[in-house]
Amino acid sequence: MTEANVSFAGNLTDDPELRHTEAGIARAMFRVAVSGRREQEASFFTVIVWRDQAEHAAESLAKGSRIVVLGRLQQRTWTAEDGAARSVVEVVAEELGHRCGGRRRRRPGRHAAPSGSQLDQG
Numbered sequence: 001m002t003e004a005n006v007s008f009a010g011n012l013t014d015d016p017e018l019r020h021t022e023a024g025i026a027r028a029m030f031r032v033a034v035s036g037r038r039e040q041e042a043s044f045f046t047v048i049v050w051r052d053q054a055e056h057a058a059e060s061l062a063k064g065s066r067i068v069v070l071g072r073l074q075q076r077t078w079t080a081e082d083g084a085a086r087s088v089v090e091v092v093a094e095e096l097g098h099r100c101g102g103r104r105r106r107r108p109g110r111h112a113a114p115s116g117s118q119l120d121q122g
Helices: 051-060 116-120
Strands: 005-012 017-020 026-035 042-050 066-079 085-098
Touching: 017 051, 026 051, 042 051, 042 066, 051 085
Parallel strands: 042 085
Antiparallel strands: 005 026, 005 066, 017 026, 026 042, 066 085
């Protein structure tokens, strides 16, 4: 299967959720809203981030953070408890960066989203 790469800019809809696998590998998940040409139009993407980048994202990003995501599409399939086949397409982030321009939203006590190079350190 051909790998589909994507890039988009948007705002987090919630704080990142940080979990660890049984092997201790960090995994952060969050959703990003991307506005269309009209404010009423928006697309929502679930983003998955792994390892050190996941730890940094969980510490640095919050609901409303404006970010740029570069990654690849990944489809997961499973069988639900009712026996129905389920499928979801997610974005596995390879790079995250601060989205420049527009209005900034900051929650008290939070820092602006780090640049991609800051997220890659660790």
